[in-house]
Amino acid sequence: MASPPDHFLLVGHAQDAVCQMVGAALEECGYLVTVTSAPLAAPFSLRWRITNERMKDTKGWSGVDFDFEDIAGVLLRPSAGVGTPDGWNAKDLAYMQIETQAALLAWVCDLRCPVINQPSADVWFRPQRTYFEWHSHFVRCDLPALEHLCVTNDIGEARAYAQYFDGRATYAPLTSLSRYAVTEPHHWEELAKVMVHVPVCLLPPANGRSTYATVIGEDVVWNQNITFDASPMEPGLVMLAKTLRLDFIQIEVSTGLGGVYCVTADPNPLLERHDAGAQSAIIAKLVERLQSDHPASQKLPREVIALINRREFAA
Amino acid sequence: MILVCGSLTDIVTELFCARLEKLKYDYRLIDLGVYPDRYQVKWTCEQEIRTGSIAAQGWHVELRDVTGVFARYVGERTRKCTTLSGDLSDAAAFELQAGLMSLWEHLPCPVANRIGGALSNHSKPYQLLIIRQTALRIPETLLTSDPDAARAFYEEHAGRVIFKSVSGIRSVVRCMERSDIDRLSHLRNGPAQFQAFVPGDNVRVHTVGEEVFATRVHSDAVDYRYAHQQGASVEMEPIELPPFVGNACLELADAMDLTVAGIDLKVTPEGEWYCFEVNPSPGFAYYEQHTGQPISAALAETLRRGPVHAQTWERSLPMT
Numbered sequence: 001m002a003s004p005p006d007h008f009l010l011v012g013h014a015q016d017a018v019c020q021m022v023g024a025a026l027e028e029c030g031y032l033v034t035v036t037s038a039p040l041a042a043p044f045s046l047r048w049r050i051t052n053e054r055m056k057d058t059k060g061w062s063g064v065d066f067d068f069e070d071i072a073g074v075l076l077r078p079s080a081g082v083g084t085p086d087g088w089n090a091k092d093l094a095y096m097q098i099e100t101q102a103a104l105l106a107w108v109c110d111l112r113c114p115v116i117n118q119p120s121a122d123v124w125f126r127p128q129r130t131y132f133e134w135h136s137h138f139v140r141c142d143l144p145a146l147e148h149l150c151v152t153n154d155i156g157e158a159r160a161y162a163q164y165f166d167g168r169a170t171y172a173p174l175t176s177l178s179r180y181a182v183t184e185p186h187h188w189e190e191l192a193k194v195m196v197h198v199p200v201c202l203l204p205p206a207n208g209r210s211t212y213a214t215v216i217g218e219d220v221v222w223n224q225n226i227t228f229d230a231s232p233m234e235p236g237l238v239m240l241a242k243t244l245r246l247d248f249i250q251i252e253v254s255t256g257l258g259g260v261y262c263v264t265a266d267p268n269p270l271l272e273r274h275d276a277g278a279q280s281a282i283i284a285k286l287v288e289r290l291q292s293d294h295p296a297s298q299k300l301p302r303e304v305i306a307l308i309n310r311r312e313f314a315a
Numbered sequence: 316m317i318l319v320c321g322s323l324t325d326i327v328t329e330l331f332c333a334r335l336e337k338l339k340y341d342y343r344l345i346d347l348g349v350y351p352d353r354y355q356v357k358w359t360c361e362q363e364i365r366t367g368s369i370a371a372q373g374w375h376v377e378l379r380d381v382t383g384v385f386a387r388y389v390g391e392r393t394r395k396c397t398t399l400s401g402d403l404s405d406a407a408a409f410e411l412q413a414g415l416m417s418l419w420e421h422l423p424c425p426v427a428n429r430i431g432g433a434l435s436n437h438s439k440p441y442q443l444l445i446i447r448q449t450a451l452r453i454p455e456t457l458l459t460s461d462p463d464a465a466r467a468f469y470e471e472h473a474g475r476v477i478f479k480s481v482s483g484i485r486s487v488v489r490c491m492e493r494s495d496i497d498r499l500s501h502l503r504n505g506p507a508q509f510q511a512f513v514p515g516d517n518v519r520v521h522t523v524g525e526e527v528f529a530t531r532v533h534s535d536a537v538d539y540r541y542a543h544q545q546g547a548s549v550e551m552e553p554i555e556l557p558p559f560v561g562n563a564c565l566e567l568a569d570a571m572d573l574t575v576a577g578i579d580l581k582v583t584p585e586g587e588w589y590c591f592e593v594n595p596s597p598g599f600a601y602y603e604q605h606t607g608q609p610i611s612a613a614l615a616e617t618l619r620r621g622p623v624h625a626q627t628w629e630r631s632l633p634m635t
Contacts, residue, residue, distance in 0.1 A: 040460055042503040047464040050443050050456040060464070088504075095484065100505040102482035103458055106440035121434040121441055130417040135360055149360040151367075151414060153351045161359075174413045175406070197407045199356050199414055303435060303445045306570035 012077025073290035078268035143236040153199040168205040216285035317342040321387035330600040334611040383618025432572030433595030437483040449563040451590035462499035475512035488538040515583040522568040523613040551605040
């Protein structure tokens with residue numbers, strides 16, 4: 001009797017474009033696919049025992065018609081978490097979401113099948129970083145980075161900063177992807193009001209539209225209409241993904257007076273930032289990686305790696 | 316120069332500032348209750364060079380002169396009301412904290428603690444996966460959304476099972492009772508964490524750099540932090556740890572990039588050492604006041620001494 005086809009678990013919202021397209025591609029290959037944003041709640045069932053020895057753990061987990069042993073690969077998207085049970089109040093639901101997120105992180109970090117992405121706690125709970133943090137990562141990976149950043153709550157300092165750019169700047173809140181041009185007098189008045197409450201992060205004025213590079217393992221996918229030679233950046237982009245221990249990451253790239261530079265990165269890439277050709281290429285690479293037994297997909301938490309490194313260093 | 320980022324309404328921050336005063340170490344307080352209103356901040360990044368300063372009435376500190384940072388985020392509730400309301404106020408508090416965390420993340424000096432290393436505590440089972448790589452034991456743990464599995468675990472351990480939050484949300488650890496079994500059906504909405512009860516004394520270990528301070532806690536309460544509320548008593552005494560336990564604690568703190576850590580252990584009557592979790596924002600004041608252990612002084616010295624090795628901004632970047 002033929003064994004049943006491999007089963008892939010896509011953890012994310014059913015409307016997520018990555019889940020939809022990866023799911024369709026896997027099904028086209030003859031695999032079974034389950035898409036859910038809440039794999040640790042009914043109708044799924046988790047029975048995970050953690051013991052002193054990993055080999056003695058039992059990883060009980062079952063879906064509607066399949067078990068843990070059937071999972072061939074997992075795709076983890078940012079909308080993963082808990083469902084929206086009827087009748088719950090907002091406080092209880094928020095608590096349950098936090099609890100489930102915590103459980104899901106540990107669960108995926110202990111999976112041995114390919115997982116995209118298998119994040120560290122730092123990336124899982126803090127996927128968005130400030131421009132300063134991304135800047136450090138880019139520099140360390142020999143990537144061109146945004147050159148002039150400023151955080152201040154002093155309007156005089158902010159105006160002095162803008163003098164480098166003919167009195168213009170971009171206000172970029174640290175906790176959102178929004179950016180606001182600061183060019184007109186009334187923009188400065190508004191910025192001053194914000195600065196009463198929080199220091200603001202200023203970037204140089206935008207010179208052109210951003211484009212995106214998406215790294216999938218060792219591969220980098222760009223939009224077809226990019227106007228610069230992207231190949232010199234690709235080793236650095238792959239190194240960035242490795243440094244963050246991610247298989248799938250998207251980097252915002254822009255052009256300015258000094259040339260091409262990286263602005264931010266997103267550990268939860270969006271297909272919508274790419275043209276159709278690039279989207280197809282990304283999906284093909286993701287499917288290929290999910291099917292592989294690539295060692296990078298069986299990673300230990302970074303803290304465990306640090307423990308091992310410490311012992312090797314001591315020895 | 317040491318920077319203290321916190322609120323004096325927090326007993327740990329208050330104790331640490333008092334220690335710095337007593338030791339006559341230079342420090343400046345960034346009081347989160349009034350930040351940024353009474354401060355002028357500026358930090359910049361020009362190509363690869365970062366500079367910056369923080370100033371308040373009567374003082375000005377260049378970031379390059381900072382030898383260490385003590386940071387405790389006690390939430391927006393300590394921030395005085397602004398003219399913002401509701402969601403906007405929350406957003407502003409979030410933005411403020413993100414800016415400071417981001418700054419500390421890359422300062423080339425000891426920081427107690429950087430946020431990147433602290434986040435493992437937001438998932439207790441994630442920490443268990445790390446802890447079991449050391450010489451310490453972990454309690455047998457069940458994470459389940461299956462009421463039958465929880466019931467079976469309870470029976471298997473003869474009712475000696477405790478449950479506690481999976482995440483970093485502070486919860487009272489308590490023993491599961493037979494009456495709780497009726498509530499297990501709620502598990503279908505999401506998993507909970509059950510652990511076999513480990514008998515013995517609690518031992519709280521604080522690591523500061525390469526120093527270890529251990530306190531044995533004698534209490535009848537399951538969660539001794541709430542012993543008085545439960546009508547139980549608490550007695551504490553400083554103890555020496557077996558070397559392998561002390562080393563394991565240092566390994567954990569180092570692996571999690573924690574300059575100061577509070578590590579919860581239990582030693583059984585048979586002499587087995589169990590570890591439950593590593594706290595990146597430990598309330599060491601409580602233990603110091605009960606035992607006289609010089610935890611805050613050790614931390615003050617670590618932060619005054621500055622980086623052990625010459626570091627640049629970029630080299631200080633923690634591994635993610």
